[in-house]
Amino acid sequence: MQISTNTSDFINLTAFARAVADQLKESLNGGTPGKRVFNLDEAATYCGLTRDSFKKKVVRDRVRKVRLDKCWRFDKADLDAWIESHKEQIAQETAA
Numbered sequence: 227m228q229i230s231t232n233t234s235d236f237i238n239l240t241a242f243a244r245a246v247a248d249q250l251k252e253s254l255n256g257g258t259p260g261k262r263v264f265n266l267d268e269a270a271t272y273c274g275l276t277r278d279s280f281k282k283k284v285v286r287d288r289v290r291k292v293r294l295d296k297c298w299r300f301d302k303a304d305l306d307a308w309i310e311s312h313k314e315q316i317a318q319e320t321a322a
Contacts, residue, residue: 262302263292269300273309 264272269289270280283289290304 263294263299264302264305266298266300269305272302272305 266281266284267277270277273280275283280289284291284298289300289308292299292301
């Protein structure tokens with residue numbers, strides 16, 4: 227007596243393929259699918275700063291902000307550009 231088993235008997239291949247595709251999309255979008263605009267707390271966390279430190283930078287117009295419904299919002303692309311602009315340049319020493 228031979229028992230025939232098929233992979234599709236154990237795994238819903240359509241659901242599995244959809245889950246893999248969703249994971250790939252999420253990883254390509256930076257891990258936050260659909261999240262483009264952050265509130266103050268989320269933006270501070272995203273930048274690795276405390277809320278107060280981030281708010282000081284915003285008040286001094288060092289970080290670009292969007293005004294939506296009387297609240298500050300922060301575009302992820304602007305935050306990424308701000309982070310990039312504040313990276314320290316490493317001086318490369320040339321061999322003499």
